[in-house]
Amino acid sequence: MPDALIALEDVRFAYPGGERALRGVSLRIEAGEHVALIGPNGAGKSTLLLALVGLVPAEGTIRVGGLELSRATLREIRRKIGLVFQDPDDQLFMPELAEDVAFGPAQMGLDAEEVAARTASALESVGLAGFGRRSPHSLSGGEKRAASLATVLSMRPEVLALDEPTAGLDPRSRRRFVEVLRRVGRTWILATHDLETALELCERAVLLEAGAVAADGPARAILSDAALMEKSGLEVPLSIRLGAARATPATAGSRAGSETGRQV
Amino acid sequence: MHHASIDRYASLESPVHRLDARAKLVAVLVCTAAAVSEPRHEVAGLLPYLVPPAALILASGVPVSFILKRLLVISPFALSVAALNPIFETWPVRVGLGPWETTVRAGWVTGGSILLKFLVSALALLLLATTTRLSRLAGAMSSLGVPRALAMQVALLYRFVFLVVDEFGRAHRAASARAVGSKGLAPAAAAALAGLFARALRRAERVTQAMTARGFDGSFAGASAARLRAADVLFVAAALALSAGLRLRGLWLEG
Numbered sequence: 001m002p003d004a005l006i007a008l009e010d011v012r013f014a015y016p017g018g019e020r021a022l023r024g025v026s027l028r029i030e031a032g033e034h035v036a037l038i039g040p041n042g043a044g045k046s047t048l049l050l051a052l053v054g055l056v057p058a059e060g061t062i063r064v065g066g067l068e069l070s071r072a073t074l075r076e077i078r079r080k081i082g083l084v085f086q087d088p089d090d091q092l093f094m095p096e097l098a099e100d101v102a103f104g105p106a107q108m109g110l111d112a113e114e115v116a117a118r119t120a121s122a123l124e125s126v127g128l129a130g131f132g133r134r135s136p137h138s139l140s141g142g143e144k145r146a147a148s149l150a151t152v153l154s155m156r157p158e159v160l161a162l163d164e165p166t167a168g169l170d171p172r173s174r175r176r177f178v179e180v181l182r183r184v185g186r187t188w189i190l191a192t193h194d195l196e197t198a199l200e201l202c203e204r205a206v207l208l209e210a211g212a213v214a215a216d217g218p219a220r221a222i223l224s225d226a227a228l229m230e231k232s233g234l235e236v237p238l239s240i241r242l243g244a245a246r247a248t249p250a251t252a253g254s255r256a257g258s259e260t261g262r263q264v
Numbered sequence: 265m266h267h268a269s270i271d272r273y274a275s276l277e278s279p280v281h282r283l284d285a286r287a288k289l290v291a292v293l294v295c296t297a298a299a300v301s302e303p304r305h306e307v308a309g310l311l312p313y314l315v316p317p318a319a320l321i322l323a324s325g326v327p328v329s330f331i332l333k334r335l336l337v338i339s340p341f342a343l344s345v346a347a348l349n350p351i352f353e354t355w356p357v358r359v360g361l362g363p364w365e366t367t368v369r370a371g372w373v374t375g376g377s378i379l380l381k382f383l384v385s386a387l388a389l390l391l392l393a394t395t396t397r398l399s400r401l402a403g404a405m406s407s408l409g410v411p412r413a414l415a416m417q418v419a420l421l422y423r424f425v426f427l428v429v430d431e432f433g434r435a436h437r438a439a440s441a442r443a444v445g446s447k448g449l450a451p452a453a454a455a456a457l458a459g460l461f462a463r464a465l466r467r468a469e470r471v472t473q474a475m476t477a478r479g480f481d482g483s484f485a486g487a488s489a490a491r492l493r494a495a496d497v498l499f500v501a502a503a504l505a506l507s508a509g510l511r512l513r514g515l516w517l518e519g
Binding site for chain 1: 275397398399402419420422423424426427467470471473474475476477478479480481
């Protein structure tokens with residue numbers, strides 16, 4: 001079988017306190033795929049993203065672009081996967097935005113001109129051209145999210161690994177983020193509770209439960225499986241429920257209608 | 265949250281702002297060193313040291329009220345030290361201003377000298393801090409021989425002090441919302457501080473992960489420092505000449 005862009009085999013990890021965060025995760029992600037990692041709190045979504053770039057010492061095999069994750073390949077693999085953390089205040093650690101965006105390329109050993117060009121291009125691609133001299137603490141929530149994305153885009157990664165990228169965003173900022181990601185990303189993995197965004201941005205969903213893969217398949221099929229969602233402590237996205245209600249008003253109308261009514 | 269950061273006027277456009285951070289840092293260090301090395305009873309000889317930083321602040325366009333407020337914030341320690349001097353140094357000394365002469369306690373003279381030295385140092389530092397972005401300052405420290413890791417600490421401290429302040433503000437508001445009057449706030453503040461420490465540690469861990477994910481392996485790959493312009497060199501030369509001139513004048517008058 002040819003190498004997938006990302007291949008995980010029996011990946012396991014337990015935190016020092018003994019909590020087993022990953023219990024034998026096996027996955028293959030091809031170039032160009034858009035994958036949503038979904039699951040309840042503590043399912044292991046964030047830990048799996050950390051394991052992908054060797055930030056937690058997981059057992060098992062992780063291969064990225066044909067390279068097996070090891071001390072020798074860490075640098076190269078971190079160039080291939082751009083990991084964006086859940087809290088932008090963790091991601092943006094430099095006093096000025098331009099320095100933050102330049103941090104990755106500079107650590108890659110690129111020359112000053114190339115670093116400056118990549119910084120300008122990454123900021124422009126997320127709609128933050130002219131924000132380079134701004135301090136992260138002066139940015140809005142949406143701007144911080146976009147800036148976080150720029151900090152990895154400047155490294156030109158093959159895969160974007162995004163941890164809860166839309167958490168805390170208002171609808172307009174969320175919409176902008178979706179548009180930016182569509183414009184700049186090719187392959188991405190989204191660890192998220194925002195199932196509407198998962199449905200919108202990903203054609204494949206991997207449901208994690210207690211550190212193991214509970215389901216893996218087309219996002220729409222998984223997210224519309226009410227029994228599976230219920231069992232995993234999630235719920236079918238409203239857009240699917242409303243769609244179902246419109247399609248079969250006689251059978252599903254009263255249920256979807258009553259749920260919508262409760263939300264209103 | 266909004267923060268009244270010290271470098272909020274650092275992006276203004278003025279000849280002072282355009283000076284290289286290294287040139288300003290060297291000038292401030294030289295000027296401060298010359299002033300504080302004046303004898304402890306020197307008062308009149310310290311007045312000329314105030315002119316350059318005051319003139320440059322005016323030229324920078326940074327509001328004088330902003331500088332004065334910062335001066336007030338940092339002055340209590342110097343004021344109390346100066347105020348104590350007349351209590352301990354009670355012997356009389358003759359002081360003169362032009363044709364007028366009078367006798368005062370020695371402590372008033374040394375206290376005045378301390379205040380003036382504080383003013384020179386504080387104005388020079390405020391000039392530097394308000395007209396230079398802190399990241400540039402950290403870079404200047406690094407290129408002037410301060411270990412890069414230490415300069416980086418300054419930059420990171422500047423970035424994260426706001427987050428710590430925000431977190432403390434949130435914890436304080438949460439405690440205040442549930443406290444009746446001020447009773448019970450002290451223990452809550454202590455608990456909030458402990459929580460803040462724990463959160464700061466967790467954040468440090470996550471920031472390290474974020475840095476590592478972007479290729480950080482313990483050494484920083486910094487951009488090479490820009491070349492100094494003629495204006496920067498002239499500025500440093502003028503600061504050196506002025507400070508040396510004032511100090512030599514003092515030594516000559518003493519001698």
